[in-house]
Amino acid sequence: MIKFSVKHPVSIAMLIGVLITLGVISLTRLGLDFFPDINYPSVTVITQYQNVAPEDIEELITKPIEGAVSTVSGVKKVTSISAEGVSAVTVEFEWGTNLDFAAQDVRDKVALIEDYLPEDASKPIVLKFDISQIPIIEYIAYSDRYKLTELKDILRDEFKSFLERIEGVASVDIVGGRDLQYWVTIDLEKIAQYNLSFSQITQFIAMNNFNLPSGKVDYKHKNILLRTIGQYNSIEDLENQVVGYTPKGTPIFLKDIGKVTIEEEERLGYAKLNNKESIALVLYKQSGANTLQVSNRVKKAIKTINAKYPSIKLVESFDQG
Structure with missing residues (x-):
């Protein structure tokens, strides 16, 4: 190889030039990421148990889950946080671990102890850390x-x-x-007078408001607040919505049984x-x-x-x- 290089300097120079050119082209096309697409080898198990003290969360949920996931193959470290109403157990794996398989192993281990967790606690959720979520x-x-x-x-x-x-x-x-939204305050005495049900009212509104997801009903004294969003363009549109009929066939309008207002939704x-x-x-x-x-x-x-x-x-x- 050395003799060839000495005898053919022009060829070697051309080869080096080609390699340098290819290197420069590759460098200019190299993708740059502040957070590269790296699957960090960690999985977190989230379990909610509302209105329960951190100490009880630790004993009733966190420790059993820690014990279960620590037996998964390839586990490097298990850490946890027990706060009021929630448990978070993070399982860190060795680099090179296939997170899809590891997450499934964690789910399988957690499933084995679910019957031993409090009945009122939510089903544990297993989450993989994904850098694309940033x-x-x-x-x-x-x-x-x-x-x-x-x-x-x-x-x-x-x-x-x-x-x-x-x-x-x-x-x-x-x-x-x-967002602005329509709130319908329904008078319970009036809907009883017209022999209407809440399901009837929401059904009539939903039929004419295609963006209505499922509605939100809050009991408040003698009123019901029905949250709606979507196709209605004014309070009058909603007030004049038919929500039922009398035995004689006379239409019953929403304004006959309640009051419509526009208010700001809860801040999310x-x-x-x-x-x-x-x-x-x-x-x-x-x-x-x-x-x-x-x-x-x-x-x-x-x-x-x-x-x-x-x-x-x-x-x-x-x-x-």
Whole structure:
């Protein structure tokens, strides 16, 4: 090999040049990830037991689960947290462990002791740690023109659907703000007078409101609060909804048996910018997608969609790319 190199210096130089060129090309195409797609070898078992003290959670749930999962092959370490109403047992495995098989082994071991756990406790849930659950990029949105409820509607109806069409984007979550919803306060005495049932009322509403999931019924004194969302465009639309008929065939309207109001829903998340309530756009990438490329596509798309709504300001708060 040495003699060949000495006798053919031009050929060797060309070969080295080709290798360097290929190396440079490969380097420029190498994917960059702040959090690479690594399956950390850990599995967590979550069990809820509401309104139970941490000490009892430890004795009744955490310790039995720890004992069961510690016998799984390849376990390196078992740690746990026992808090009021919840137990979390984390099983760490040796590097190279197939997490799919390991998680199934943990499920099998936990299943063997489920009958020995408190009857009122929830069924243990086994979760694998997935690095793709970490957002790829996050924006904080605010506006001096739109109310928070209006801003959330625009982000959900325009931005979310637009961004989720980007190659490599798995999903877009909207965090913060509150949606407006219709609340129907039903008078129990009146529905008894008309011989109506709650199921009848919800059925009539659901038939004309295709976005109604299942409804939420809260008993409160002599009233029932029925939560609805969807196709109704005004309070009048809902008030004039037929919910039944009298024996003579006269329609019974919702306004005859209750009162309709518009209120903000319960807060499910919170986002702030400079101590001002805002709304967050949280984007997740598809597993295996190149973080840098997806991030660049998102930033380009944000400029495009934001141009249609210049009064909405977007501040980048996190970016893996």
